[in-house]
Amino acid sequence: MTFSTEQAYLTHIEQVLQAHSFPPSRLEELIAFFRGELPFEAISFNMKEQFDDYPFSQIAYDFQIEDSRGNKIVFPYEWPVVHRVYQFLIQGEQNYYNSIFLSYQMCDRNHEDYSKLYDLLIATIPFPILVSFVVKEMLTLLTYGNEYREGVFYKSSEAWLKARLLTKRTEVLIQLKNMTPKGRTYMLEQLAVEDFAKHTTLFIEHLGDSSKTVRDSMITLLSGHSELFPEVRKGLQAKKKVERESAIRIMGQWKEAEAREALRAAYELEPVEGLKAVIAEYLPADQTASFRDYSSFFTYACEKMAITNRAALDWIPWDRTSKVRASGTDAIAPVEALQYWTMCYAQLSRITVSHEGRMITQYLNTSDLQVFSMELLQLWIELGAEAKKKWVLALAATHGGEHVVHLLKRQLAEWPPCGRGAIACEAVRALAISSQDSGLMLVDNMARNFKYRQVKEAAAEAFDSAAEELGVDRETLADRIVPTLGFSERGEQTVNFGSRVFTLKLSTRLELEIYDAADKKLKVLPKPNDKDDADMAKAAAEHVKLIKKSLKTVITTQLSRLEYALASGRRWDLETWIKLFVQNPILQGFAIGMIWGSYRDDQLAAAFRYMEDGTLNTINEQEYIVQDNSRIGLIHPLELEADEIEQWKTQLEDYEIIQPIVQLNRTIHQMTEAEKQKPVITRFQGRVMHPLTLKGKMTKFAWARGDVIDGGMYYCFYKEDPRSGIGIQLNFSGAYVGQEGEFEEEVVVREAFFFHNGSAARGYVNDKSRDEGLIEGNAIPPQLFSEAIYELELITASFTEIVDES
DSSP: OOOSSSHHHHHHHHHHHHHHHOOHHHHHHHHHHHHTTOGGGGGOOOHHHHHOOHHHHHHHHHGGOOOTTTOOOOOOOHHHHHHHHHHHHHHTTEEEEEEEHHHHHHHHHHTTTOOHHHHHHTTTTHHHHHHHHHHHHHHHHHHOGGGGGSHHHHHHHHHHHHHHHHHHHHHHHHHGGGSSSEEEEEEEHHHHHTTTGHHHHHHHHHHSSSSSSHHHHHHHTTTTTTGHHHHHHHGGGSSHHHHHHHHHHHHOOOOHHHHHHHHHHHHHHHHHHHHHHHHHTSSSSSTTTTOOOHHHHHHHHHHHHHOOOOOOTTTTTTTTSSOOOOSSSSEEEOOHHHHHHHHHHHOOOOOOOHHHHHHHHHGBBBHHHHHHHHHHHHHHHHHTTOEEEEEEEEHHHSSSOOOHHHHHHHHHHHHHGGOOHHHHHHHHHHHOOOSSSHHHHHHHHHHHHSSOOHHHHHHHHHHHHHHHHTOHHHHHHHTTTOTTTOTTTTTTEEEOSSSSSEEEEEOOOOOOOEEETTEEEESOOOOOTTSOOOOHHHHHHHHHHHHHHHHHHHHHHHHHHHHHHHHHHHEEHHHHHHIIIIISSSHHHHTTSSEHHHHHHHHEEEEEEEEESSOOTTTTSSSSOOOOOEEEEEEGGSSOOHHHHHHHHHHHHHOOOOOOOSTTTOOOOOHHHHHOOOEOOOOTEEEEEEEEHHHHHHHTOOOOEEEBBBTTTTEEEEEEEETTTTEEEEEEEETTTTTSOOOOOOOOEEEEEEEEOOOOOOOSSOOOHHHHTTTOOGGGGGGHHHHHHHHHHHHHHHEEOOOOOO
């Protein structure tokens, strides 16, 4: 079907409308509008009719009609009826259908310049509605793949919006309030890029915007400008609650003393308890509230709870929760004290530590609070883990101890596949503020290797934020939080039954061993006898159980980190290496099984092995002393000659040592001459695999899935190395996201290539999008190349056949 004239297209629209059972008056009204006989304002709108009725969807899809040769028909933008169709679909808030018809155009005809159409439509569609629509469609387009940012549609739309700012600035500013939240946000951010200083008053005004999207954008924008302290401080006394909260969150990011003092003063004057809790997030505990002793706190808590709305806590069965004692005594705290402490977290708007809640813990028994926190978390989970009560995660992670870490680890395996990815992300953020190093270590492990991308990205963000807060990089933070689990440097600790003491030891293979007082090895911790203290024996048994769980988690995480250190060539200064791999009893077990290198000026000076007696050994079994200015790292087999590798293997075999990760037996991969001259690697091309197998292997090796496009399909996996700034991508024939295991059809592996981080196309992959940002083989560091191919060989090793797609 083609329309050679405007009248032909108008006739088609009328026929579509007449084929539907509209009431006569409604049909007459619609036809009159499309003919141009009625203004848009004269049409009555029924939203259910718009979303449910077929004619409107067909009119939208008419923009996708193909001619007899399969080419998309481009309607002349000058036709007034086309303007009215756009007006009907855009101004009539046909959000679903206008996204379909126009977004498909963007993807299929991304070469078109839409600025001319916008200039024509502005005479028909009110400016704020048109701007909001253009912004929405630009953002919608990016969901199909970031590569569309470089397309003509996106660039022409962006240029048109910027031109309107330059030529119609007054109109833009007047109409801001009439735009959608995304439209307002986009325009405000563009004004900030153009001339931040000129528009600061406008940005501050929008701290009280009715949209959280706009407010959050302005908070982010203004947080980097502490010179605006006098202007932002006025927001602390604003009448609107959201405006005060915005000012609080901005000043909370500022470290200057005047900002802290202003927040402290605001804390005293703030009438809304929820906002007092927000302020408390940014103040040290000693600047919020303090009491002479637990008795004065209990009195204060009872008075406050008598006038506080407790609705947020009504779901908690206070008569059945464990009692909490006052600190240092057996006196039971009144329920109002526990409620006040809990309310410190219930008023939080995000997952963070309540400084006031932490301060109050000095008046309450720490062990009792751990039990109560764990009970509260279990109850919340049993009741469905309601997102509105996510503050329970912050309370439990901060005060619940090691048991909370293990419970959340289990929930993080259960929530994402059940559609609870958002609450799983909140749990990750809670683990990042946990009082236990194992919580942050679990976050680190999930950031490196987790099945569900949404949660993995949340983990990476949470861990990076924690590192930034401490002023270190993520690997340094990961080093700091490796726990000892209570073991001495010799790898020993004791548990006490009262009348008997048992010693827990870590073997060279990091297995937990139990010995009695006569140094006799036991299979398990014995049951208590009549002479033992029953409570101490029970606590000892619980401790051993927890140690076993924690040890398993630590080993899994550190093995992953060790693999990364070997693959990336990470190195430590001597002092840090000794603290990490010699003084930590768990990593000491790993250190014994690996071959290390001493580097000076980035060159290998010597290879050595750490011995059980604390000395260092060379390949010839001579004692070695590392010079103070050296850096230590795991040696990659690429750095050793073949005979050296064999000598080291023999030495480890003589000492009956099994390497914790593959090092000496690691397969080395070097570039062929052809690969050095071209950016594309084809050695895996044509391997046929089941999509679930491919996805599982990629996830195991921490590769990310490419953009989801084309009705839910994706066509590549990629992995970026932050240290080198280089990534690698593997393309394949494509699979439906989340349905890899539901189809028998296998997929075909295609080419791989290296690229500069962030530059590769991950949506529709064609020769043009693929080749932009690629790095030729001879520019890739040999170790990086070898490790990438090593992983891809392991990933694709289970192929069923090889096909020729040429």
